Amino acid sequence: MPHTDVITDISGHFDMADRPIQARAVNRTILVTGTGIDAGRLEALKARGYDVRQPSPVLTEEQLTHELQGVVAYLHGGEERASRAALESAKATLKVVAFLGVGYETFVDVAAADDLKIVVTSTPGAARDSVATFTVGQIINANLRIFQQYGNRYPDWTSAEELPSELSVRNVGIVGMGVIGSRIAEMLRVAFDANVAYYSRTPKRHLERSLDMKFMELPDLAEWSDILVVMVPGNDTTTSMIDDEVLGRARPGTILINTARPSVVDPVALYASMKADRVHLAVFDGFYGKDSEAAVRLLQDFGSRMFVTGHVASHTRQAMDRMLDQAVMSIENLLGGNADPYAVGAADRIPEP
Amino acid sequence: MPHTDVITDISGHFDMADRPIQARAVNRTILVTGTGIDAGRLEALKARGYDVRQPSPVLTEEQLTHELQGVVAYLHGGEERASRAALESAKATLKVVAFLGVGYETFVDVAAADDLKIVVTSTPGAARDSVATFTVGQIINANLRIFQQYGNRYPDWTSAEELPSELSVRNVGIVGMGVIGSRIAEMLRVAFDANVAYYSRTPKRHLERSLDMKFMELPDLAEWSDILVVMVPGNDTTTSMIDDEVLGRARPGTILINTARPSVVDPVALYASMKADRVHLAVFDGFYGKDSEAAVRLLQDFGSRMFVTGHVASHTRQAMDRMLDQAVMSIENLLGGNADPYAVGAADRIPEP
Incomplete structure (x- = not known):
């Protein structure tokens, strides 16, 4: 009709x-x-x-x-x-x-x-493996800076300082130890032998033993981590959970991987930490709303150090x-x-x- | 002076x-x-x-x-x-x-x-973990098409057909089962539960048992694989090892990951297989010489389906x-x-x- x-x-x-x-x-x-x-x-x-x-x-x-x-x-x-x-x-x-x-x-x-x-x-649970695999892929990408290498057809290393470190000598801190967080921890431990620690509202003692990882309070975890992975549900409790107090403790050059909802990371705190190069690379799956002024500034000023995809981690x-x-x-x-x-x-x- | x-x-x-x-x-x-x-x-x-x-x-x-x-x-x-x-x-x-x-x-x-x-x-052996981790990262990237998603800040899936499949239902064929090939196989099995088969000049029976994977002749492996990973030394014996006979057997949509020397893959055969969409995505670490006409045509005609880095897999x-x-x-x-x-x-x- x-x-x-x-x-x-x-x-x-x-x-x-x-x-x-x-x-x-x-x-x-x-x-x-x-x-x-x-x-x-x-x-x-x-x-x-x-x-x-x-x-x-x-x-x-x-x-x-x-x-x-x-x-x-x-x-x-x-x-x-x-x-x-x-x-x-x-x-x-x-x-x-x-x-x-x-x-x-x-x-x-x-x-x-x-x-x-x-x-x-x-x-x-349904998207556990998809999201965990996507996240581990992004950890490898960011740690080895693979996304910055695409399109370079010929060797492009200019000094000894630029070489990335292997996952086996990196500290990976995971914020959130639910079904997905624990699957990420497992992948990092069994396949890549990374050092893993975590923060969770409720400590998961059985996982600490089986995966040989330790619990840390959130700011301590941020200070300990070379790579900080955020994997918590997005809700009122977790909004801006990754704030100035947490990112202010991050060590210079930290890689932040947020495959949780963007709102879990406070964009103003992120801006400050990227400006200070405490967070050197930030990876997001899904981004702040189009009306977020802080988000626009992040992309404007640090776009080459941000790798954003459109909330696709669970899409298999x-x-x-x-x-x-x-x-x-x-x-x-x-x-x-x-x-x-x-x-x-x-x-x-x-x-x- | x-x-x-x-x-x-x-x-x-x-x-x-x-x-x-x-x-x-x-x-x-x-x-x-x-x-x-x-x-x-x-x-x-x-x-x-x-x-x-x-x-x-x-x-x-x-x-x-x-x-x-x-x-x-x-x-x-x-x-x-x-x-x-x-x-x-x-x-x-x-x-x-x-x-x-x-x-x-x-x-x-x-x-x-x-x-x-x-x-x-x-x-x-010295670069075993670096090259294996880089390769597994590229397998995840290509399989989930992460590199095609960068910069899309908002969800960008348009139909059910476009969804990628999880590694746990994918057939990954590994060409070459030396120290690096076997480390890749191990990572894929223990962390991602992928189906793995391999070709090697000398079958590695002990690895078949410990990693639960099978040996296949090279053209059969190409036909079986959703993702074909090449990891052999570059030498006279392996030059153009991945040729028309092999790629002619590849199933439509195959992902080719070559972290070996580029010369192991015949560029003319690759061109034909990408044109026929038997090879849908090709990932290289290091590329053919600047004087290779076939290589220039590959990038010209299928550049958006090729992801090339500059021989950096071992650079940690x-x-x-x-x-x-x-x-x-x-x-x-x-x-x-x-x-x-x-x-x-x-x-x-x-x-x-």
Whole structure:
């Protein structure tokens, strides 16, 4: 059917018979956002009689609010923020927000969902190997400065001082020792024989023994590390966790690898430490919002010492499949009136039928 | 003392007292070439009364011939070729060429050295961890296409098809199972759980068991591999070892990682396989000579699918120190009239006093 450009831009607003969605039975629709979603894995939902609505990315809050109308479950695989306002607008029908990944706190207002009795789930563990492998790759890249060597077809070392050191003589400090942090530690120990220490809210004594690494308080860890790796969930507690107090202790030439959410590192503190060359290289997967003045200055003044990718560490076929399967299972569980092991926030709550 | 520009360009031609070197005792001088050499590690030679001559890189054949006059040992750490003509010109004094690294056959005419009774040594094993770590980093980079993601500050995946696969479901074929090849295999198995198979002139049955990997003939390995890693010495036997017969069997989308000498991969065969997209990405550390027409065409037509660095895989502080210490020890051994365990070519020959 011919729609105007404006309407086709945000697809899924008409059903097969071209009736506006508002006119249909509202509790059979599932909203799926994000790219890289294998539609085949949503078949289980369709087989149970659900319609799947997949609008084009990237959604503004207004577009999200619009897409959420009449939706019973929302599989969040995009970069949009499920705000209180958006969730509130859908409260008549919405029972479940299944977040694809672990960093849900950045993308879903969990407190609002709790208030609205919407259950939020995540997919812990599914991207463990992807994110850990990506992070170890970036550790090698930064430590050997591989990304600065690309395109040099002929040897390009000019003095003895410029030679990097092997991982086996480097101190790698890991901030956060969850499923991903511990997998990174394991890779660094078993394959590369790096010296590893860590900080975690709760010390993990069994890992200290099995991986031969020690616990340190965060500022001490920053001082000890040649390479400081940040791998904690992004939430209110961890925002700006890597601040002046931490980076002020960093030794000159430190490499900072942040494959957690950018907000975990305070951009103003990072700027100061890069200016002082305490942090010499900074690697980010995903970056501060486009409106962050500090972020713009970082790239302007230290761009050649910053290596940024667009939140892609978890984006492998296998991780996406595992996350998607897990999220679909959570939706089926919860819409079927059962508890779900991956519920977060006001966990274990079964949505009202 | 004021010298003309031409003479100061190739330093070391005058001794401390400004006498031309030809006038001095000729058998106390050691030529050291290359960048990144830690002069402190040459002290053992100086303590034994040797003069160390360190000209600026990069040497032409003519410059090398000039520098070699009156030299008793030549520590080769540069990118120059020690040709028959250059070695022959120094035969009156030259006893030892100590090559810094393992790929000596590309840089030293060993047959000529044998004819001239000049002992050639190399430093096997010293750069094992550096080269293996660099190679594993490049495997991760190419497999996850990290280098194509740099500079994308915001998520940049456009369809499900574009997602890379985790190493744990990838077939990695390793060509060459020496000290470095086996270290790469170990890293891939213990840290990343990749499927590994290999080709080697001599099958390594004990490694097949300990690392759970299988032997394949080279064309079969090319067909089996998602990622084909080349790690063999560069010499007459291995030149163009990766040819049409091998690459013709590669599956569509293959990633080729060559951290061996570029000449091991036939550039014309590579061009054909990249054109057919059998080889989708090619990673080289060091590239074909500037006069190679095939190499120019490769970069011109497939530059965005080629990731080239300038022969830097072995360039870590620790590897250089180990190589340098080993080379210095070989020089001391041989000039002292002893055999050396790292002699190659007409091995175990003790130079005439």
